Amino acid sequence: MAGKRGSRSKSSRSRKQAPRLTGKARVWAWVRRLSMWGGALALLGAIALGTSVFFAARGMPSFASLMSSQNGQTIIVRARDGSEIVALGPSYGEWLHDEEIPEIMKIAMVSVEDRRFYSHFGIDPLGLARAVFNAMQQDRRVSATSTITQQLARNVFLNSNRTWDRKLREAVLAMALEWKFSKEQILELYLNKVYFGGGAYGVDSASRKFFSHSARELSTAEAAIIAGLVKAPSRYSPTADVQAAVGRANVVLDQMRKYGGLDERDLAAVDVSAVNLREEAGQNSIRYFTDYVLPQLDVLLTNDSFEPIEVWTTIDVGMQAAATSAIQANVPGGAQGALVSLDRDGAILAMVGGTDYISSNYNRATTAVRQPGSAWKLFVYLTALEAGYTPSSGVHDVPVTIDGWSPRNSSGRFSGDIDVRTAFAYSVNTVAAQLGNEVGFSNVASMARRFGITTPISTFPAMVLGSSEVRVIDMTRAFAAVAARGQSVEPYGIIRVTNADGEELYKHEQTRSFTLVPDYVAAGITDLLQTAVNTGTGRAAQIGRPVAGKTGTTSDNKDGWFVGFSSGITTGVWMGRDDNAAVPGLQGGTAPARAFASYMRYAVRDRPEEEFDTDLQLPEWQLEPDDEFYFGEPGDYYYIDEQGNLIEPGRPSGAGDQEMFDVDGERQGTRQGSSVAPGSSVQDMGLPDPPQAASDDFLERATGGTLPSGQNRRQGQSGVTVQRGGDPP
Structure with missing residues (x-):
């Protein structure tokens, strides 16, 4: 017993004497544990990554196989009638081996795309860390940090989808390439396979396309132009925008000066603007449309295959030609024009993004944002009609000031008491301002959002006159929804996609439409739009059958618009200068309306004439009581x-x-x-x-009394009680 007590006593003393950890010691203990666990996890991750890279390198094709493999995809684009409108695909020049590629071309490419190319192992940790730090400092997304090796892995083995899964596979494949091939082999593969725009793959193809000679003869200025194309081939193409190409090439020269080890005096003497470019024959404006719809294939198609495909589109060849002619024939000198035409289901029938695709492939129909002027009043009057106004409601064309802002009419006069129909037809600014103020500028903005405007919208009073910038395709979509009696319309350009065997890879399914405004509101605004063409500012848009539409003109005649519809086709036209300078004489009711009429006469020629539904079946709460x-x-x-x-x-x-x-x-x-x-x-x-x-x-x-017992007791009725020979009680 004594032995047991002694041992228990010792145990008790040992527990009592165990030192307690202080707060700092506990922290360090946790740090050691986390370090051990973190190190273990890092080791496991490194083993997993190394294993992945090892097996990826083992399964990678040989250098000879990669040389003969074709990246890029042959795409045949067809119109709605099945006719071929354009064939897009890779164009390859000669394969240039490492020793045949000019050294200046290598320096230019490494300097601008991956200056640590010769020191990293496929991915650039320093570049990634810098990108993450800059993103955190500026509160934005992490910018692109792909190395040349990663770009090669993506171009040869993967697609361009921006997903974490794809980026992880890209990193593994890049390290596998570095494991299997030398830096010289990787750069040779890259320079012979990278895409430079216009269908040109590889430096030799790009050199022949832009400068009409082999890449073996590239000068410093030419190498800088080609190296600058990789970032954005269509934006910096020297045949599309010379100034943009020259500006980008000068950026490349500056990078070569910093990281290429070249003599500054030699580089300072290089004049990129003096480079002779190969003249290229004009291309059909349909390229604006293909440039818009083909990038959508990355979303519509789920596989990563590079097999040839055929894309069946909604474009109508005849309407496209008519649209191109209408813009070119009516646009004022020095200005640009754009047109979008939609069928009643949202199918894009024609699209013109500018007067000449070769001189500028910038798509003003889908990318440019411009002020719509009075065409924006569509949303003001839609909101007013929904709030209870009718086309016949009385309004006052009088001077008005709202929060210090006093709009004026283009005529400089005031008409006094008029109705809503007249105010809309003649685009009376003072009435639009009063209506916007009454229904609420935020409600007008909400109406525009409801009808598909995707750009930022101001809620200051001047917004009722179209101060918020919009896209042509969005405005056309909004008017198409009115033509559809207030039902939503979703523009689309691709009907289906098939492979070389005719197997269907994608088929368009009509999106569900939603009611944007009640029938009586759609009927009311159609009434107003038709009046604007019949007797108002849009008379030049008449085509001999019912047309509804609205003009738009911004201050100093910088923008001119006409958007309207007839026989199920809705078309939007914009004209103006890219530098936003004034265009003398440009108004929505002149050149844009004439271009609209010229195009629409052709577009609706085979369609039955349709009368508009302008019969207002008002809801019960709006009826006059009787x-x-x-x-x-x-x-x-x-x-x-x-x-x-x-x-x-x-x-x-x-x-x-x-x-x-x-x-x-x-x-x-x-x-x-x-x-x-x-x-x-x-x-x-x-x-x-x-x-x-x-x-x-x-x-x-x-x-305070009781009625006679003989009196009829009728509870809760209205009217009078009629008694003989006396007044009613």
């Missing part, structure tokens, strides 16, 4: 006719004899033919009792 609304039909109640006679239910005025009462209810006699004897009451004739003015309970409370 007696029948409150009391029912005349045969259901007593009433006083024009002569002051009480008419009983079911008996027309003048049919038979009626007793006549004065305003107090006293009998004044009988009309001719009366069968009511003097001294008799209506009750004596066995007719239904007319309703009394107040209930018996009310009368008893009001008089």
